Amino acid sequence: MTCLPAHTEKKLGLVIDLDTCVGCQACVTACKEWNTGGHMAPLTDIDPYGGHVDGVWFNRVHTYEHMTEMGGRTVNFPRSCLHCEQPACVTVCPTGASYKRASDGIVLVDEDKCIGCKLCSWACPYGAREFDTDVGVMKKCTLCVDRIYNDNLAEEDRVPACVAACPTSARHFGDLGDPASAISQLVEARGGVELMPELGYKPTNRYLPPRARTERAARVDAPALEPIRAEGGFLGWIDRMLSN
Amino acid sequence: MHPAISVVFFTTATGAGYGLLALLGVLGGLGYVEPGFWFGLVSMALALGLIVAGLLSSTGHLGRPERAWRAFSQWRSSWLSREGVASVATFIPAALFGIGWAVLGRSGGWVAVAGLLAAAGGAATVGATGMIYASLKPIAQWHSRYTLPAYLVFAAMTGAVLLNALLQGFGRGSTSVLACAGLATLAGWGWKLATWRHNDRLELPTSTNAATGLAGGTVRSIEWPHTEENYVLKEMGFRIARKHSARLRRITNFLAFAAPAVLLGIAFLLPWPVAAATASVLAALLQFAGMLVERWLFFAEAKHTVTLYYGR
Numbered sequence: 001m002t003c004l005p006a007h008t009e010k011k012l013g014l015v016i017d018l019d020t021c022v023g024c025q026a027c028v029t030a031c032k033e034w035n036t037g038g039h040m041a042p043l044t045d046i047d048p049y050g051g052h053v054d055g056v057w058f059n060r061v062h063t064y065e066h067m068t069e070m071g072g073r074t075v076n077f078p079r080s081c082l083h084c085e086q087p088a089c090v091t092v093c094p095t096g097a098s099y100k101r102a103s104d105g106i107v108l109v110d111e112d113k114c115i116g117c118k119l120c121s122w123a124c125p126y127g128a129r130e131f132d133t134d135v136g137v138m139k140k141c142t143l144c145v146d147r148i149y150n151d152n153l154a155e156e157d158r159v160p161a162c163v164a165a166c167p168t169s170a171r172h173f174g175d176l177g178d179p180a181s182a183i184s185q186l187v188e189a190r191g192g193v194e195l196m197p198e199l200g201y202k203p204t205n206r207y208l209p210p211r212a213r214t215e216r217a218a219r220v221d222a223p224a225l226e227p228i229r230a231e232g233g234f235l236g237w238i239d240r241m242l243s244n
Numbered sequence: 245m246h247p248a249i250s251v252v253f254f255t256t257a258t259g260a261g262y263g264l265l266a267l268l269g270v271l272g273g274l275g276y277v278e279p280g281f282w283f284g285l286v287s288m289a290l291a292l293g294l295i296v297a298g299l300l301s302s303t304g305h306l307g308r309p310e311r312a313w314r315a316f317s318q319w320r321s322s323w324l325s326r327e328g329v330a331s332v333a334t335f336i337p338a339a340l341f342g343i344g345w346a347v348l349g350r351s352g353g354w355v356a357v358a359g360l361l362a363a364a365g366g367a368a369t370v371g372a373t374g375m376i377y378a379s380l381k382p383i384a385q386w387h388s389r390y391t392l393p394a395y396l397v398f399a400a401m402t403g404a405v406l407l408n409a410l411l412q413g414f415g416r417g418s419t420s421v422l423a424c425a426g427l428a429t430l431a432g433w434g435w436k437l438a439t440w441r442h443n444d445r446l447e448l449p450t451s452t453n454a455a456t457g458l459a460g461g462t463v464r465s466i467e468w469p470h471t472e473e474n475y476v477l478k479e480m481g482f483r484i485a486r487k488h489s490a491r492l493r494r495i496t497n498f499l500a501f502a503a504p505a506v507l508l509g510i511a512f513l514l515p516w517p518v519a520a521a522t523a524s525v526l527a528a529l530l531q532f533a534g535m536l537v538e539r540w541l542f543f544a545e546a547k548h549t550v551t552l553y554y555g556r
Contacts, residue, residue, distance in 0.1 A: 002318045018457065028469070053472045060469035062553055064452075068461030077456050079469075079553060088381065094325035095314035113314055116307020118479065119324055122245070125382035125450070127476040127550035136307025193457040196450045196549065199381050207457035 002093045004086070005102035011177030012104045012143060013083050013204035014160065015187055019211045021170040023061055023076030030165030031059040031080075031141075039146045040111065044134040056130045058141040059162055070213055078171070080162075081128035081141035082195065082203030083107050089120035089129060089140075097138075105177070105204060106143045114138055125199050148173070176204050245383065246482040247543035250304035255373055256402075256535045257301065258331070259395065261294030262366030263403020265334075269341055269366070271407075271421075273359020275351035283414045284346030290406065292338065299331060323379055327372035334365030370399040377542075382549040384446045385542075390439040401425075401432035402528075402535060405504060409528035412511065412521040419512070422524070426508040429531070433501035436538065440493065448549055455552040465555030480548035481556055492541050500534025503527070 035058060036043040045055035059080040066075050083100075087107050090098045097113035098120050100106070109120075109129075114137035121129040121138060129140045144160035147153060157164060163171045174183030186192070192206035231239065268287055271277040303309040316332065318325040337358045344355035351359075374395030377386040408425040411417050452463040473481075507527035511520040 002321045004321075053470075054474060056475070057469075060474075062456075062465060062469055063467035064456060064458065065464045065466045066456075066458045066461060067464070074466070075456070075458060075463075088379075091321040092324060092376075092379070094316075094318050094322045094328060095311070096318050097314075113311070114308065115311045115314060117305065117315070117324065118307075119376070121475075121479060122548070123380055123382065125549040126455075127480065127548075127553060130475045131307065131479070133307075133475075138307075193459075195457055196454045198450055198454065199549070201381075209457060209459065 002090050002096055002098055004090060004100055008085075008100070008102055008105035008177065010104040010175045011083075011085070011204045012106055012148070012174070013176045013183075013206070014080070014143070014163065015172040015174075015176075015183050015192060015206045015208060016078055017170040017172070017190075017208040018075050018077060019170075019208060020168045021061075021076040021078060022168055023063055024167060025061055026165045026167055027078060027162035027171060028057065028059050028061055030161040032057060034144060034147065034161035035142070038144070039142045040109070040139045042135075043139065044132055046133065054133075056132050056139050058128075058130075058139070066210075073210065075210060077207075078162075079126065079128070080205075081107060081143075082126060082201075082205040083141075083143060085202035085204060086200060088123040088201065092119045092123045094119070106145055107140070108142055108145065109138055109140055111135070111137050111139075125196055125201065126203075143173075176206065245543045245546040245548060246479045247540045248305050250301045252536060252539045252543065254298045254302035254305070255395075256532065256539050257294045257298035258373070259370055259399040259535070260402035260406055260532060261291050261298060262334070262370050263399035263401070264406045265291040265295065265338055265403070266363035266366040266400075267403050267407045268345070269338070269359030269361075269363035272345045273341060273351055273356035273363075275356075277411075277418075277421075278351075279346050279349050280414070280416075281346075281349070283410065283416065284342075284349070286414075287407070287410045288342045288346045290410065292335075292342070295331070323372050323375040327369055327376060330365060330369040330372050334362060334369055337361035337365060366399075367396065370395050381449065383546045384449050385443045385546040387449070388439075388442065388446075390435070390442055394435055394439060397428075397432050397435050398535060398538075401428040402531060404428045405508070405524075405528045405531050408508070408511075409521075409524040412517070412524035415517055415521070417511075417517060417520055417524070422508060422512055422520075425524075425527075426505060426512065429501055429505045429508065429527075433497070433505070436496070436501070443545065448547065448552065450549055450552070452552045452555075455549065465553070468554060476550055477554065480550045481554060482544060483556065484544065489541065489545055492537060496534055496538045496541060498534070499530050500538050501531075504531040504534075 043056045062077045064075045066073050090100050095113045097110045116136045129138050132139050148158050159173045163173045172183050175181045187206045190208040192208050194203050303312050315328045319329045340358035341362050344350050374392040378391035381387050404425040408421050504527035507523040511523040514520050
């Protein structure tokens with residue numbers, strides 16, 4: 001049913017720290033690796049070794065230059081589904097293939113119902129949905145719904161693959177609907193923001209802006225290199241001979 | 245936005261088909277236009293043929309067309325589903341009207357009721373088509389008060405020009421229908437010019453700062469996540485038309501509006517029925533071609549917010 005639930009018990013989502021993301025693409029490849037065998041499998045690759053590489057990815061890392069009066073800085077920016085509270089991608093779906101779960105707020109696609117009309121991808125301002133030309137249906141991030149509730153995995157592994165893979169802990173997973181949860185408190189402490197709030201989609205995921213610059217950072221200036229002094233004696237004579 | 249040929253033809257053809265059906269339903273049902281066997285048959289076949297061809301063409305856009313029947317289920321939330329339901333529901337009064345008016349040669353009574361219901365169904369379907377686009381917030385050129393009236397005005401315009409061409413072609417020209425077709429063409433032209441003027445001053449409804457959560461200063465894309473174009477760029481980042489938009493707008497102005505208006509004016513003034521019929525049919529053909537270009541531009545000139553992420 002593409003009508004939205006009035007209320008979701010949880011608001012599971014991601015918090016992405018733009019301060020510590022190093023743009024290593026580990027989350028991207030971990031996502032592809034897990035999901036090409038997961039709920040929305042396969043994440044097809046078209047012409048993977050040819051000149052027109054294409055295919056489905058749920059997570060893409062952009063890089064931006066952010067210039068302010070404090071100077072410029074490079075910001076790596078992972079972009080994926082934000083599991084919005086008002087996901088127009090769900091309400092525009094004519095078949096009921098797209099839905100938002102009342103239990104945890106995850107937005108999913110039922111591949112068996114999708115007719116591949118692509119309207120949901122037009123309705124998403126964030127570009128989170130990608131059409132699979134191989135299978136003819138729309139695909140999107142599942143928040144690794146087949147990991148986070150998976151009893152066959154060790155408890156510490158029951159997080160989305162992107163979160164598990166991140167080497168700098170720039171990605172956090174949890175219930176953003178619970179103000180007491182660690183992830184909500186992280187958002188509170190770091191002033192996490194919604195993307196494009198003016199469009200009214202009410203995304204669940206939050207992004208933590210880069211921390212302000214500080215003068216407390218350690219100075220790592222190395223002393224200037226000095227020219228090598230010519231040595232005297234036999235070695236000095238050899239050095240002079242060889243230098244000629 | 246990528247202009248899929250199947251969708252461009254679909255919206256243009258069903259617009260004209262439902263416009264013609266609605267006019268036949270109202271004018272025929274109330275007895276203002278007598279059917280006559282061949283005229284009734286040809287005009288109903290043209291209206292329903294355009295509608296069916298358009299609907300079939302729309303399934304060409306689908307990844308899994310064999311599941312298209314599922315699209316009738318979500319009318320409570322989805323304008324695309326409502327469009328599907330309205331389009332199929334309209335066939336019932338349209339068929340009854342066709343039997344009563346074109347085959348039995350009757351008007352008034354239940355034929356008038358069926359004709360009016362077919363007209364209402366056609367308007368509802370075209371309106372739902374317009375709302376599919378008008379409801380999409382990420383695309384400012386579509387999420388505008390111009391979009392829904394445009395679909396209705398263009399359907400009425402192309403329908404009126406087609407009805408006039410049919411009447412003139414069968415030697416039953418009506419000056420009031422001819423005048424309405426000409427005025428509708430001018431009205432459509434005015435609406436398109438106003439829409440373009442509005443769109444040319446539009447800004448995206450958001451900014452790269454808001455898209456990335458980076459407040460203040462400027463945000464410039466310096467590296468994409470992929471080296472080749474992906475689905476998002478091909479579908480939502482289509483750019484070819486912006487290069488040629490001025491020329492394509494001139495083509496639209498000429499084919500869809502100026503040439504048909506002049507031809508209809510000539511038909512209005514000429515006393516010879518054959519010349520008036522030729523001008524009227526030519527006006528309908530040119531206008532249909534022009535509306536295909538207009539609809540192509542409608543997609544190609546629309547800019548999606550996701551382009552912000554790519555610095556486009």
